[in-house]
Amino acid sequence: DQQVKQNSPSLSVQEGRISILNCDYTNSMFDYFLWYKKYPAEGPTFLISISSIKDKNEDGRFTVFLNKSAKHLSLHIVPSQPGDSAVYFCAASVGSGKSTFGDGTTLTVKP
Amino acid sequence: ETGVTQSPTHLIKTRGQQVTLRCSSQSGHNTVSWYQQALGQGPQFIFQYYREEENGRGNFPPRFSGLQFPNYSSELNVNALELDDSALYLCASSLGGTSGRNEQFFGPGTRLTVL
Numbered sequence: 001d002q003q004v005k006q007n008s009p010s011l012s013v014q015e016g017r018i019s020i021l022n023c024d025y026t027n028s029m030f031d032y033f034l035w036y037k038k039y040p041a042e043g044p045t046f047l048i049s050i051s052s053i054k055d056k057n058e059d060g061r062f063t064v065f066l067n068k069s070a071k072h073l074s075l076h077i078v079p080s081q082p083g084d085s086a087v088y089f090c091a092a093s094v095g096s097g098k099s100t101f102g103d104g105t106t107l108t109v110k111p
Numbered sequence: 112e113t114g115v116t117q118s119p120t121h122l123i124k125t126r127g128q129q130v131t132l133r134c135s136s137q138s139g140h141n142t143v144s145w146y147q148q149a150l151g152q153g154p155q156f157i158f159q160y161y162r163e164e165e166n167g168r169g170n171f172p173p174r175f176s177g178l179q180f181p182n183y184s185s186e187l188n189v190n191a192l193e194l195d196d197s198a199l200y201l202c203a204s205s206l207g208g209t210s211g212r213n214e215q216f217f218g219p220g221t222r223l224t225v226l
Contacts, residue, residue: 004153032213043115043201043217044154089153093213096205098144098167101153 003027004092006102014110019077021105023090026071030092034099035064035075038087047088048075080109113138117202117218124192125226132187132221134202142166143185144215145177146201154201160185189223197225 005024013019021035031052036044050057050064050073057064063076077084087106091099116135124130136143142161146154156169160179174190183204189196199222203215 006153034214036217041219043203043219044215046214046216049214091153096142096213098156098159098169099154099213099215100156101146103151103153 001026002102003030004090004100004102006088006090006105008105009103010106010108012108012110013080015082016079019075019080019084019107019109021075021077021088021090021107023073023075023102024071025073025092025100027092027100028071029094030100031095032093033064033066033073034091034093035062036089036091036101037084038089038104044089077107080107082109082111085109115202115204115216115218117200117221119221120219121222121224123224123226126192126194128192129188129190130192130223132189132200132202132223134185134187134204134218136183136185136202136204137216140204140206140216141183142205143179143183144203144205145185145187146203147171147196148199148201148220150198157187192225194225197223199223 034049035047038044066073087104091101093099144159145157148154158168159166163179179185199220201220203217205215
């Protein structure tokens with residue numbers, strides 16, 4: 001039973017447009033959510049997080065939205081840049097315990 | 112501030128052998144987690160160590176074991192290797208404890224191939 005799901009294996013957008021990556025979870029105990037970015041031959045890099053007491057968190061071009069009732073979170077990248085092309089993982093945890101990851105979405109930003 | 116390092120980068124073993132992977136955590140971090148990532152999948156949690164004690168374990172058999180040392184570096188040991196153990200093994204360090212935050216800083220991983 002996969003508790004964190006990223007239903008889109010891939011996403012392609014034009015440079016300058018918005019990228020929206022989605023993630024669904026099933027475990028209502030999760031109270032901390034994170035997005036990581038992964039380039040080939042590197043480990044995942046932390047991007048942005050949100051706790052369950054908030055519904056939005058912004059950091060520059062990156063915004064994460066959390067809809068607790070729908071058990072859904074999304075990552076918005078505006079504007080998208082070619083350097084954003086990578087695999088994006090969402091993850092969820094209960095406090096500082098183990099993180100449960102989705103299978104990732106490969107984002108391609110075309111110049 | 113040094114990041115998370117892992118050794119070796121690549122490793123080839125045969126079925127039935129044993130392997131030890133090593134990880135140095137980021138300066139100031141007292142928690143280390145190990146993940147297994149198969150091709151096309153997200154990282155799967157193996158276990159976590161907090162101040163030298165195991166602090167949670169995923170759905171992996173006992174032949175996966177670990178250690179955390181006083182300097183918070185860590186080892187992952189896998190006995191009786193099976194073909195399905197072939198994967199990228201990721202180590203991540205974090206503040207852990209009661210910080211309430213779980214941003215993890217990953218190393219580049221060790222690519223293990225079991226023949």
